[in-house]
Amino acid sequence: MTVTEDRPGTFIRPDGKEKVTGLGRYTADIDLTGQAHAAFRFADHPHARITRIDTRAARAIPGVYAVVTHEDVPENLYGGMIQDRLLFAKDTVRWEGDVVAGVAARTQAIAREAAAAIEVEYDVLPALPDFVANAEPGAPLVHPDWSSYDGDEDMGREGNVVGHSTIVKGDADAAMATADVVVTSRFVADASQGAPIEPRAILAQWNGDRVTVWTSTQVPFAARDGVAHTLGIPQSHVRVIVPLLGGGFGSKCDFHFEAHVASLAQAAGRPVKLVFSRREEFLAPDHRREGMVLEFETGATKDGHLVARRATLHLDKGAYTGEGGFFAQMAAMHACGPYELDNVAVRAMLTYSTNQPSSSIRAPTAPQACWALEQHMDQVAGALDMDPVELRRRTLIRQGSHGPTGQVFDEIGMLDTLEAAAEMIGYGQELPDDEAIGVACGWWPSMASPSGAYVKLNGDGTGTIVTGAQECGTGAVMALPILAAEQLGMRPDDFSILYQDTDAGPWDMGASGSQTTFNNGRAVVAAAQEVRAQLLQLAAEKLEIDPADLELVDGSVRAVGAPSTSVTIADLAGTGTPLLGKGSGDLPENPPTDIPSACVGRLGLDSFLAPQLITHAARVKVDRETGVVRVLAFAAAHDSGVIVNKIGADGQVYGGVMMGIGQALSEATYFDEEGRQRNPGLLDYKLQTASDGPRIDVRWIEVDTPNAGPKGSKGVGEPPSVPTSGAIGNAIAKVVGRHVTQLPMTAERVWTTLQGQEDEQ
Amino acid sequence: MSTYVEARDVAAAVAAMADGARPVAGGTDLVVGARHGKAPLPESIVGIHRIPGLSEIAVTDGVVRIGALTSHAAILASAELAAATPGLLDASAIVGSHATRANGTLGGNVMNASPAMDTGAPLLCHDAVAVLTGPGGTRRVGLADLWTGPGRTSASADELMEAVELPVPPAGAGSAYVRLQYRRQMEIAVVGAGAYVELDDSGVVTVARVAISALTPVICRVPAAEEALMGRRLGTNGSISSRSDAVSAQTSPMADALQAAGQAAAEAATPISDVRASASYRTAMAAVITRRAIAAALTRATGGTVAVPASDWSQR
Secondary structure (H helix, E strand, O other), X not given: OEEOOOOOOOEXXXXXXXXXXXXXXXXXXXXXXXXXXXXXXXXXXXXXXXXXXXXXXXXXXXXXXXXXXXXXXXXXXXXOOEOOEOOOOOOEEOOXXXXXXXXXXXXXXXXXXXXXXXXXXXXXXXXXXXXHHHOOOOOOOOOOOHHHOOEOOOOOOXXXXXXXXXXXXXXXXXXXXXXXXXXXXXXXXXXXXXXXXXXXXXXXXXXXXXXXXXXOOOOHHHHHHHHHHHHOOOHHHEEEEOOEOOOOOOOOOOOOOHHHHHHHHHHHOOOEEEEOOHHHHHHOOOOOEOOEEEEEEEEEOOOOOEEEEEEEEEEEEEOOOOOHHHHHHHHHHHHHOOEOOOOXXXXXXXXXXOOOOXXXXXXXXXXXXXXXXHHHHHHHHHHHOOOHHHHHHHHEOOOOOEOOOOOEOOOOOHHHHHHHHHHHHOOOOOOOOOEEEEEEEEEEOOOOOOOOEEEEEOOOOOEEEEEOOOOOOOOHHHHXXXXXHHHHOOOHHHEEEEOOEOOOOOOOOOOOOOOHHHHHHHHHHHHHHHHHHHHHHHHHHHHOOOHXXXXXXXOEEEEOOEEEEEEEHHHHHOOOXXXXXXXXXXXXXXXXXXXXXXXXXXXXXXOOOOOEEEEEEEEEEEOOOOOOEEEEEEEEEEEOEOOOOHHHHHHHHHHHHHHHHHHHHOOOEOEOOOOOEOOOOOOOOOOOOHHHOOEEEEEEOOOOOOOOOHHHEOOOOOHHHOOHHHHHHHHHHHHHOOOOOEEOOOHHHHHHHHHHHHHHO | OOEEEEOOOHHHHHXXXXXXXXXXXXXXXXXXXXXXXXXXXXXXXXXXXXXXXXXXXXXXXXXXXXXXXXXXXXXHHOHHHHHHOHHHHHHHOOOOOHHHHHHOEHHHHHHHOOOOOOOHHHHHHOOOEEEEEEOOEEEEEEHHHHEEEOOEEOOOOOXXXXXXXXXXXXXXXXXXXEEOOOOOOOOOOOOEEEEEEEEOOOOEEEEEEEEEEOOOOOOEEOHHHHHHHOOOEOOOOOOOOOOHHHHHHHOOHHHHHHXXXXXXXXXXXXXXXXXXXOHHHHHHHHHHHHHHHHHHHHHHHOOOOOOOOHHHHHOO
């Protein structure tokens, strides 16, 4: 790694050069001798009963090595929070990406031809794409056997409703009646995608009864556990290795297709490789950002005090649960937002449909809920005839505030982010009448999770960190040497890192939940502290000085106050004595809450541990005749605690804001009436390009956060796209004269809103 | 079994095409289309990208000749074309991405015959002809006669387009192409319009050509829009805004003409509804975008500056 000179402690990531020069090797670049190529037969209808599967014609095609269906694998239901899915559909297909069969063949073309040649007969069932209607009692069931499924019992399941969360605080009805103004709003958010630049690839090879899977996953241990569970083999028989990962943004969290490919490799008796086309990368993963319908009602007093909030949120779970079962809880917290609210009645429902399943995409539920809430907040400000920033200044949480569930906040920088963002964007400046500035605030919890790491020293005094942490593009793993080096008086450059291999590192939850520095950083510090103790002990014996009087500085152990009395780490490590530490660190506990009656808390998300706090401000220009919106300038102020590596953290904000702009203006997966995707490709799923990017100014409000990660750090990766679309929406509304109530706020939707405004005048 | 041969001259390419080969130069339509499953790669392909003489831009005897292999990037770099055909530069500047513009050729764009192609409307407005060479010799076909439907041309399978030719515009001429775009790169036209005007010394429109893209099965001229402009005189201050509010504030005859021309384009459009836009939005945008293209062409005709691409200018 390169330690930058102008900012000590920051570094340029070591895998950067190979990636930008094309030398890096991703999963799809790996080939094994004798490998076959995989293709899937996907469901031919979004919702249907399978009456017959005949693979004979496919097997007869020359070059086909294996065809696998539900008959060829154990009937083990799987799913992170509810076990509601089979690897290969048996009786029913529930969305267009359900996998009916897999083929391994000499070439990908033959595999695709054979997949198409499999005869599948169906009784077509009515599609159930309307997740709001599906939540009604008596609605037709996506999973008639839902009550027999194993799963997390704290989700509030009932029929199609996978998760049901409420936050009830005070008496919202009574308080609403005392308000000077009451504002109601309704918003609809379309589904969107992680859209990583690398379509996923998987390569599986068996050696006897053990399988090695190279896969583009953000969560190697979840992938390993999924293979073991669905194929009915011990976890020790599955090794998952992740080559360079070409982005994920959440879409490569969870176990997906590793077992499909492993079962094909077993049946074919040779290595099998799957590489998705871009179209498949859109259609097949059970992992996209959920659509939502959100209704808010807020009462406020003339002086800008929020007296009550009611909200009802509907979230589209799609056909299967995966790891996304916690969304109702998370959305309920985001319907409150980082505001002081005395009286709350929020209800959120996460409901099955026959759409593509939703699961974690960067800050799941937050961008849409925050977009809706923050526009609603601007509407409240409008009703009060109060400046929206001033309303936030009066209502945002601060040290000592009680959150929506009674959590009492420690030192936080929420208000500082508001002032910083307003200052950076030039809030209040004179602008042309087709430009405006919008501001939005948001929050995101830090996730406490067990994690582990080893640190070992080599004979020449260098070190190696062996970690279970995974890298998905954030570079967080590459900050770990900074933390180890600080403990050991060494340089970050002295360390190599072994990771992305489940047989090497201890368990880690993976590149998800903005948690790598927060949890694995703590583990690395703990492991390094063990090595530190070993070094001090060895040095104490050698120098005949009490360990308490020794310090580690510049690659040596030396006597405090007498630096010439020292021994180098290389000398101590070179003796062959194992210098080896392992660590996990103490898990921070979630802050207590005081509302036992609220159901939001049962999955442990009722309070926000070390909350990451954000204010975004956008200056936009609206082309009134076309509805096309350009973001001209952007300001992002974040409290993510103490920043470990500023270059990496800034990069997360730049990328997160660009993703947020896409979600705000152009990115959506559109479904037809049956739940088939209408735009599964990068021509019509419109990501923002570099040319669309505005200047982005970033400021870190570095609060040394207690009960947080190493050095008082919090997470960084997910918050940068949380309030982005809300800030843009509020800016658009100032030009247009009313809020655009559908996300994304496409040119046509902005234009339609403008037309409606003209019609009323 | 697919075959690939590389032609060293036009005759070799034509011979290969007569045997059933499809020509490929930049491959930005053929290869990308195959990857998207639009159409499989042809069984037989002839590479034409190394044929000498087909990537030249020449102005002789009042004719601008642009070789079929001229890339969009080369069009953008040409000072001669910047002066003669600014509308073509507006189009080449926004085709696909930087990579598309480096590899994609004008010939490929024209012969692909997409109704959403960006270079089509400005070329049509510049009265361009396609120079086609087949076994029987060379002929020139006006673009309105070349494009017969989405992805279809009147060229026979063994005719190679060597170049497009168009008359050198006189002094007082200006052209522009404007596209509705949701983002600045990697975009496909949802609504596009080209315009070409000639003004006499007193600022009266003596020639007007207007064409629309992505709004009809084939890119086409809009005669009613052209009639609305003919004989109109620019206001004394000479500045033409692309915005209807600013234009109507002037309440000049030219502002009325722009409105009428835009309306004519909207009436000529037969748009579809799809994931990119509804038909009603497309129709409304046809008027706006056409008006902006004409405004940009008029501004250039008066010697005013409209930076390439005019799509960016029109959104200011």
